[in-house]
Amino acid sequence: MSPSAFDCIVVGSGHAGSCAAVSAIESGCRRVLIVEKSPEEWVGGNGYFTAGAHRTVHGGLQDLLPIVTNVTPEVAATIDMDPYTAEDFTNDIMRLADGRSDPAMVKAVVNGSRETIGWLAEKVGIPFIFSFNRQAYLVNGRQKFWGGMVLSVVDGGKGVIAAHRRALEQAGVEVWFDSSAVELVAEDGRVTGLVIDRAGERETLSASAVILACGGFESSAELRGKYMSQDWTQAKVRGTPYNTGDAFNLTRPLNALLTGDFSPSGCHSTCWDANAAADCGDRVLSNQYTKSGYPLGIMVNALGKRFVDEGEDFRNYTYAKFGRAILHQPGGYAFQVWDSEVTGWLRKEEYGDGIVEKISAPSVKELAEALSAKGLWNEAVFLRTVEAYNVAVRASQAENPSRTWDPAVKDGLSTMSSQPHLNIDPPKTNWALPLNKPPFLAVKVACGITFTFGGLAIDPVTTSVLNEKGERIPGVFATGEVVGGLFYGNYPGGSGLTAGAVFGRKAGAEAARLAKLRDQAA
Template identity: 35%
Template sequence: MTSLSYDVIVVGGGNAALVAALSAHEAGARTAILEAAPKAYRGGNSRFASAAFRIIHNGMEDIEPLIHPDWKYLAKRARLVPFTKERYANEMLETSRGHCDKEAMHVMFDHSYDTVKWMRDQGVRWKLALSKFFSEDQITQDVVDINPGLCLIADNEGIGLTDNLWAAVEKSSIDAHYSSPAYDLITNGANILGVRARQKDGFVDFKGQVILACGGFEASPRLRRQYLGQGWDLAKVRGCRYNTGTMIENAISHGAQATGHWGGCHAVPVDHNAPARFVNEGENTSELTYAAIGEQIAKQKEAVAFQIFDQKVLKTLEPRYSTATPVVDDTLEGLAQKLGLNVKQFVDTVREFNAAVPKTGQFDPFHLDGLSTGTKLAIPKTNWAQAIDQGPFVAYAVTCGITFTYGGLKTDPYAHVLNNEGEKMPGLSAVGEISGGFFAFNYPGAAGLVKGAVFGRLAGQAAARRAKDQNRA
């Protein structure tokens, strides 16, 4: 069996893994990356992400210096208020219902800005998120307010983010091993000595400090059914097909502590071609509700739901809707027939909703506007309640798409994996989606990539230090 020695071995090829590898290399460590995918499909879940980063900042004075020169002109079109630790913490506690590692949460807050600044210096091209949420014809005034929590995004989204980070890796002396899924940890009692990878012609042992950054178990139908429950084995996977949970199970079998919301995941409405239950879709801004709505769609008959729009709101749809196929009709009755729905039930439901919509108030698609159906419906729509009454009417069929899972390995606030006795496992760290205990039930959109990057950078630095200490011993 072939055996290779490095200071640091990073398992995974997405945002968290690449930041960890670059960080370890910067700290002087001989570093290798084990990527399960072939080179053409490298990048993990990060490649499929919108690549927005939810960071602490004081407004445009902090954000504008991060932006790539090609995109600085957009700063003149945007107005941006600060995004504070207090607001971020409230979002984390609200979406997780208090089930988040509060100490780690504040470590993420404290390092979020410096991490994206460091990523800029590695070659990531940041820009304002105007193009993600607005098309040019939606910007009707000279300056628009943008969501301070979703203001920063990588150019060309997840593809741009991962391509930029891989380009930085390729400029360095980091060794990248493709088509090399991690198979097992190499251990000596409680000590982690390295990781065994499965390659085409056999197994290869990689010796050194190990950073697991290989995602959750969302691509495994077996584990989805086991942990998330009935029907989840049939959910569509929005992201990386290589995130099968192998190293989560493997690390736990070697004594790593399991933690977090194992029955929860990030699941969102996706185009269905890529008695009814209702949710309060106007409860909060989209980045704080879309993951929870995806889970509700999974509970529908055949896991299908329909988004219904009239002409008043079509201009507010995000540009991503352009890749889906709408169903259009001049009447509600005709729309229901085309969708294969019970026509009377559908029309009666829309009319009941329309009757509950307030007659006064100003619709504001980009802020909580207080337009609520109040107590007139069993489940209210507490913001953005407008009558669906101006045809032609447009519908999009959606299903539940799973992105990542919440359960994973227990780590300390600096990404060291803890065993079942609560002690650090020497030689082992975990970052990104494989580490649990951070998100539960729901999560603030764009916080996942920040978590991966912040703790990836910290883990890379710490692993490099441990390798140096061992080399001196």
């Protein structure tokens, strides 16, 4: 095999691309190359910036204990973890997408999730742990998991990519950095290679399969404005600055079909530190800029008004759309507010000293004054918002004295009562406690964009990229955030990494199949 010939070329060094490369070797490819346009210090794409959460079908605690590394028998005896069925996973994706997700895509991810998690643990060496600090609350001595998603990874996304790098080296996969994919080489409609720009020099590489795993277009303000709306040009990029829609340019000459959510709601976003950089994530703090504690308090905009139901659902079902909601507020930012009764429940990784700028005060009035120096436009409206919220909470509590606050379940503590004149809009449906115990704390948040939902259409069985006629384009596959049709409008946390791994495994196996066919024909 010549120096420029490969069985499989993967474009992108993130989680999905790494899965594809390992799978290709495992399935029989002899020479696999990853080309990554970033320098080596930016290895890992968006996967590096995640919390490492993987959502999967599972049969409960005993099913997952063999693959996690942070549970002793003593700790296991304190865990409450319900099974998460294929029906649960399917319903969560479809519910949050208002039924718009491609059923075949959803089925492929859901049905492949548990086997793929096992493969990641065994073959790739991903060090899975139970996400106690993110997806469980310690209530009455019991670790109570909520929201369906229970798995994380040691050191989060950094741990995911570190494990992949070890696995890739062990498998003998070559990785070329500073190497941009410029053009797919095609003969008679079949992809047979890739033209790259490597450190300023053009090279043409041959391969029986090219797998696109180079992310969406979220890092390009221009494309966000084109495909979503001009508002999205102001979002803060949560992860890599290198996901700029390259797969669209590569596949356009092949008339590849674009699918999925290209609307203003078509992305994964989150509540993000307002002081974070605008154009890329931080390689040290990475996911710590997430600010996910809003269900424990309230969020107000620059006008001093609430604008979402902070207790509508568990955090991992609302953060994607609430990040978007912040973007559309005046000034594109908001404030999260709590009193001392709940601040101890905030995740130290996100709200610890030195992680976020804290705005605190001994009274609500003094908090309003402090917030005015940080962008609150109307102190009086803020004070009225807090007072109306407190009145509504007390009225609801008076009518429902048996309800108790429990962050691990939808506890029904709300702002709704039988007295319409006391109800507020929007309501808070769960976890509503009055803000009346000093000191008071607030942080300023913005919208951080993680990945876009619109992308290439693929066959969910083979991951082949489809053309505008719905036909497979031979020789080119796709996985990860470049794929469209799976998520619309909202997103159940932990699904993205799982989907990238499921489709990455499939793509690698297909690449090996094509390599074998080529060798047989030679």
